[in-house]
Amino acid sequence: EPEVTQTPSHQVTQMGQEVILRCVPISNHLYFYWYRQILGQKVEFLVSFYNNEISEKSEIFDDQFSVERPDGSNFTLKIRSTKLEDSAMYFCASHGPSGKHNEQFFGPGTRLTVL
């Protein structure tokens, strides 16, 4: 069964450093998302991406964040200058072409620890 994959599973970085979190969505999917979950808190939407552009973003997704689909396969989330409060699990999700409200398939997450 096809699945969403994410790398790395755990990333440790120093405050102020740039990180890139990688996701490979399911191959025929067209809608891509990033969510994050700070420890003990709810899963929060960050950004959605469709047709090679951001379609929606939350207040959390400020200028420090960017997303890219560089090669038609990977979907990346970049944090330019990490802050302590960026420590969280970051989940990538995707869904197929049959409508924007269909089931989203989630990756296993990347745990980001900012020291």
Place this chain on the structure above:
Amino acid sequence: AQSVSQHNHHVILSEAASLELGCNYSYGGTVNLFWYVQYPGQHLQLLLKYFSGDPLVKGIKGFEAEFIKSKFSFNLRKPSVQWSDTAEYFCAVTGGGSQGNLIFGKGTKLSVKP
């Protein structure tokens, strides 16, 4: 803005007990409702979803949920839980013209004692 409330933070049950996890959402328009489950060490998986039609929806592993529009609720139920149901359960909603991004509740951790 839409929001989702899950009233129980942690539920502890014995095997064979019945389960009901509460979920309420705040949005007056058309919504799509989901329950996701996260087993220990695994990623979020869809249990069931409601888009339209019969308000009682059946999902995988014997779970069901009932959409009650007048109460803005979408409670998850299972008549008899098993130890393997130990997991965290998340209610989520989309709607309001969004591009499909999910608004999640805080989650309910279910622990089933063997």
